[in-house]
Amino acid sequence: MPYSAVPYSDADLLDARLVAPRRPGRWISAAITLVLAAMLVHTLVTNPRFQWGVVRQYFTSSSVISGLELTLWLTAATMTAGFVLGVGLAYVRLSGSPIPRAFAFGFVWLIRSVPLLVQLLFWYELASLYPKLSVGIPFGPSFGTTSTAHLFSGELAAFVTLTLDVAAFSSEIVRGGILAVDRGQSEAAQALGLGTLRIFRRIVLPQAMPAIVPATGNLLIGTLKATSLVSVIAVVDLLYSVQLIYNANFEVIPLLLVATAWYIILTTLLSIGQYYVERRYARGSGRGGGERSARSLRRIARDNVTVFPHSTAGTSVGGL
């Protein structure tokens, strides 16, 4: 009875073409997005107050480039030192003896609890807390003494602050990645007679990397941008170098755009680098075959290229 009620035959169904469902919502959302994008491009091009000519003029000026160099140097140095320190802290927290473990916990707790800007000011003002620093035996004689203000320049304060911050956050990232590795792995390695450090370096850490790399990429990009905080202690980074210029010529917006464009370019390059590192550590996981990866790289490039014209249209192309 139910079969005879159907007004079509099996033959009809077999011949019928399979088509996608109608998606009116997609067309509407696409139209809205395109209109908004067009408005954005329009205002960027037509609003004269963006002063793209001024942006172009300062984009590669020598003082901006030297500020950029300091930003890059500070990011690279603090990330490297901080990450190495962070791996050590994670190792101590997972396998160290109780007192070092408590110390590592306390360090991470303290650094994560205090805003980066506040820490930066503390290190910069260290001289008011300890006017003199000396090297010697704890509670015993000292071998040499120097003035803190002399030693702690703005740049050293910036390096120390950011390094400690990266260490605290990367130790949490590394610890999480290590905990995600199956316990059977270190058990098997122990049964093979491998030592603790070798197990950590050769077996556990590489397997923790797929979990560590994306989060570290985020941390790296965050650190790159956090370096702009050092402008408050008069370290001439990318941001402070454009501030020095606009304090003299009052072209605030175009010079902030110069810095913005550089931050976006650097972040984009880092995202592409992160993609390659992630692919490297996907070995043996059955993820990330050659062809599929090429496609997703194109996706990353496309995502970022669409970001470019918004901020640097008509400028970076000429300036670069």
Add this chain to the structure above:
Amino acid sequence: MSEFSDTHSPAPDPLLRIRGLRKSFGVQTVLHGIDLDVPRGDVTVILGPSGSGKSTLLRCINHLVKPDAGFVELDGTIIGYRPVGADSGRVRRLQELPAREITRQRARIGMVFQQFNLFPHLTVLENLVEAPVALRRASRKDAAATARELLERVGLAGREDAYPKQLSGGQQQRVAIARALALKPELLLFDEPTSALDPELVGEVLRVVKDLALGGMSMIVVTHEIGFAREVADTVVFIDGGRILESGRPADVLTSAVHERTRAFLEAVL
């Protein structure tokens, strides 16, 4: 010496001697004083329900788990501890060895796990080469040559560049066996080597284990494969609740078990 002398004549010079082994995790006692001898070249199969302490017993043998009392002696050396005051007559303390020396002892005992535990980020060959190179037993080149021989022995010649995930469960377990053999161990421990495998892949792994047994390798095998126990074991041990209830030749334990508990278990498994 052995309390099982009525069922099984003890070897005069066993490879492995376990005496009075106890272990608790918190309030739960997992091993209640285990005594066991493994003669050289023999296969000892351990049977028992899950949670009976079989895996803990294996892990105490290579000191992956620290026992609370008792000792494990491999060919005359205590595993994991140094008897203190042995030369002045009476041993008063067993002091745990430094990590480096425990590491060296573990290399004398191979272990094969239920979940294979191959290193997924290393190729098959790298899995086999890692330990011999790390322990400075051989150059990378010699270790690779030995590894290729071992892979051929477990029927996986030509797969050295594959990653573990690209192999079937049975193949992975055979790689794991080859990896355990790469250090030329004196004793091999198998912790339910076929429990994680599809039924059709069990045979290929057991065949490799049997070949090793025929080759004279001393081993302890925790398994639920009664057929394997009957065919390959020299001794079958039945453990329940952290105690050895039964120990003897496979024919005796498997067909005429003394304890009610053993008979019930065997009926359920067979």
